[in-house]
Amino acid sequence: MPRKGKQDGEAGKKEYLYNRIREQVKVKLKEIGGRVISYFDRGEFPEIELPSRTTTNIEYDDKLRQYVLGPKKSLRTTRNIKHLRPFTQLMWMTMFAKQLVETRKTSTLRDAFYNALGFGIDFEDQQESDETVTELETLVGTVREDFNIFPEERSSVFGRLVIEYTVPGYEGKRLDLTTIPDGAMIGPAMTTAEFVRCDAEQVIVVEKGAVYQRFLEEKVSDNYKAIIIHTAGQAPRATRKFIRRLNQELNLPVYIFTDADPWGMHIASVIIYGSALAAHVPELNVPDAIWAGLWASDIQKYKLPAMRFNEHDAKRVLDLEKDPRYTRDPWKREIGVFRKIQRKAELEALSRYGLEYIVTDYLPEKLAEVTRR
Amino acid sequence: MPRKGKQDGEAGKKEYLYNRIREQVKVKLKEIGGRVISYFDRGEFPEIELPSRTTTNIEYDDKLRQYVLGPKKSLRTTRNIKHLRPFTQLMWMTMFAKQLVETRKTSTLRDAFYNALGFGIDFEDQQESDETVTELETLVGTVREDFNIFPEERSSVFGRLVIEYTVPGYEGKRLDLTTIPDGAMIGPAMTTAEFVRCDAEQVIVVEKGAVYQRFLEEKVSDNYKAIIIHTAGQAPRATRKFIRRLNQELNLPVYIFTDADPWGMHIASVIIYGSALAAHVPELNVPDAIWAGLWASDIQKYKLPAMRFNEHDAKRVLDLEKDPRYTRDPWKREIGVFRKIQRKAELEALSRYGLEYIVTDYLPEKLAEVTRR
Numbered sequence: 159m160p161r162k163g164k165q166d167g168e169a170g171k172k173e174y175l176y177n178r179i180r181e182q183v184k185v186k187l188k189e190i191g192g193r194v195i196s197y198f199d200r201g202e203f204p205e206i207e208l209p210s211r212t213t214t215n216i217e218y219d220d221k222l223r224q225y226v227l228g229p230k231k232s233l234r235t236t237r238n239i240k241h242l243r244p245f246t247q248l249m250w251m252t253m254f255a256k257q258l259v260e261t262r263k264t265s266t267l268r269d270a271f272y273n274a275l276g277f278g279i280d281f282e283d284q285q286e287s288d289e290t291v292t293e294l295e296t297l298v299g300t301v302r303e304d305f306n307i308f309p310e311e312r313s314s315v316f317g318r319l320v321i322e323y324t325v326p327g328y329e330g331k332r333l334d335l336t337t338i339p340d341g342a343m344i345g346p347a348m349t350t351a352e353f354v355r356c357d358a359e360q361v362i363v364v365e366k367g368a369v370y371q372r373f374l375e376e377k378v379s380d381n382y383k384a385i386i387i388h389t390a391g392q393a394p395r396a397t398r399k400f401i402r403r404l405n406q407e408l409n410l411p412v413y414i415f416t417d418a419d420p421w422g423m424h425i426a427s428v429i430i431y432g433s434a435l436a437a438h439v440p441e442l443n444v445p446d447a448i449w450a451g452l453w454a455s456d457i458q459k460y461k462l463p464a465m466r467f468n469e470h471d472a473k474r475v476l477d478l479e480k481d482p483r484y485t486r487d488p489w490k491r492e493i494g495v496f497r498k499i500q501r502k503a504e505l506e507a508l509s510r511y512g513l514e515y516i517v518t519d520y521l522p523e524k525l526a527e528v529t530r531r
Numbered sequence: 532m533p534r535k536g537k538q539d540g541e542a543g544k545k546e547y548l549y550n551r552i553r554e555q556v557k558v559k560l561k562e563i564g565g566r567v568i569s570y571f572d573r574g575e576f577p578e579i580e581l582p583s584r585t586t587t588n589i590e591y592d593d594k595l596r597q598y599v600l601g602p603k604k605s606l607r608t609t610r611n612i613k614h615l616r617p618f619t620q621l622m623w624m625t626m627f628a629k630q631l632v633e634t635r636k637t638s639t640l641r642d643a644f645y646n647a648l649g650f651g652i653d654f655e656d657q658q659e660s661d662e663t664v665t666e667l668e669t670l671v672g673t674v675r676e677d678f679n680i681f682p683e684e685r686s687s688v689f690g691r692l693v694i695e696y697t698v699p700g701y702e703g704k705r706l707d708l709t710t711i712p713d714g715a716m717i718g719p720a721m722t723t724a725e726f727v728r729c730d731a732e733q734v735i736v737v738e739k740g741a742v743y744q745r746f747l748e749e750k751v752s753d754n755y756k757a758i759i760i761h762t763a764g765q766a767p768r769a770t771r772k773f774i775r776r777l778n779q780e781l782n783l784p785v786y787i788f789t790d791a792d793p794w795g796m797h798i799a800s801v802i803i804y805g806s807a808l809a810a811h812v813p814e815l816n817v818p819d820a821i822w823a824g825l826w827a828s829d830i831q832k833y834k835l836p837a838m839r840f841n842e843h844d845a846k847r848v849l850d851l852e853k854d855p856r857y858t859r860d861p862w863k864r865e866i867g868v869f870r871k872i873q874r875k876a877e878l879e880a881l882s883r884y885g886l887e888y889i890v891t892d893y894l895p896e897k898l899a900e901v902t903r904r
Contacts, residue, residue: 276883345713510649
């Protein structure tokens, strides 16, 4: 965007990220409605083409390094009486999303479901209404957060970054993330904020709250010039998108630390390669992020207290082995180690060498190891 | 504290809440060790008296309006070879807690467990080490957060309150909670902050993230002069203590909104009356807080979409009926309604009347109703 553009308009009003995204989404939502109306105008039965989201139409794209939808489409037509119900549901959800964007309010999946009930839209249960939201994502080509349906879960962030809010009521207000010692939540306001100043040189993503807190206390943000992110388990999509922006807009390398078990490994892989469930929305993943630990091989290398796999863990490792995302190292190698040792360890296991060990010894060793490769 | 006291000392250094609490705790931890050493000095086997935490020694105190421990004690003596192991574990935990307080670092229960392992302290599993932390709470007479063992879960807060941090590195720095549009986390820094300015007139506590977000967006903080707290399910103890401080230090009434089911009702009751599990630590509860909704009777009154109880819900209501905390209204009355209708509803069910309804209609009606009584 040319500099001049930013200074034009009503009293130099800025064009904020929040509004920019919502404007694009609104155009697409209107198009969906417009197309339906044009059928009516021509005296025809409205129909909509939806990209098919069946497993047979989900492909792993090696170039994009993420899951994407294949070329199959399915036609939803009001000629077919069986299609009338899901067609109506989708229309209502489109209207609801447009309302959210226009009134600049947010909602959750659950709120959307109850709103529909009150409107007399017949959803069997929330699962059915969630499914309709996913269909709408497919049509609009973006995550539901962009039409203001947010999850309840929140991750958090701390580090040498100054953001500028763009949500209603806070436009232009800035926050230096180092001023909030407990870390700041990655909620609707954070995910739509602009990055205005950053003197971090890397992003460190951790699965566990205990490790996040340890990194904050040991000043990893200063000593490693890092932005630290706590995913709180599987990273919500808003958080994945936030990490992607840090990586792409600010050109920061991203290192991910999870527990050494098949579940932790998968948390890292979803951030890097995306999830099959979200194959219908592009640009959620961070292909250049690096899984830095805790690896299965770290259990042996660092002599960590480890627990025996349960049945569930063992089966999960076998499942992951078949996944196209796990055919290269370090994934392939670490899956091999897991299969052999049949044990798992948590990041906190490094505390056996004292609370600071993870910061003073493990972190620098691992960062050196993964950047050397 | 007299004004003069605050200005004395090194260059008018303030005596911060964080340090004040830690100093008190340190004195008690040292006492525990000192007593053991004095046994050695006299050539005797050390022993420790612990308040008994068996269910037969937990009493509901009508005056304090919370659960407390009864008078029973149990003796742990190193004369008895069976006591040697838990005695040593408790001693180690006392040392670990003193270390945390002195180095001003925080830890989680899991970190404490792994630290012990590295030290060669033989804990069977984390449950055993958690139990030792609870014993230490009983001895010190305060929650583990006061000796810097914090939970991973975080609630959050938004509202017309200015706090001053007292944690290391942030002493004296202030935060106006209205400047963080996503809300601020109730972590170690928030719970040890001093309240420096407040122009709120009440505290509204909600169980659900969706409702919290709605209240933030609809400016409940301005329109009702409220501090809004999101517990994220069962309120962590640090959050309960934080709400208690808002109530007692700032003299603000507290209103709690939960889902209309036995689990939501219990979230409210634990904030108000405390939990049996925490009977060994005083001053965690908020006896004057008011459970304002969502009541079982609200399901009928507001014609909310409700779901049938499952077996689990039905049994839970019968269990709660026997609990001394539920013998008065509104608890008793609402349990009666639950038993009759065998249905439950979530706070979000109010969205059937539109997203704003909970703020524009339900909230003022309920606040009027519960304050009139």
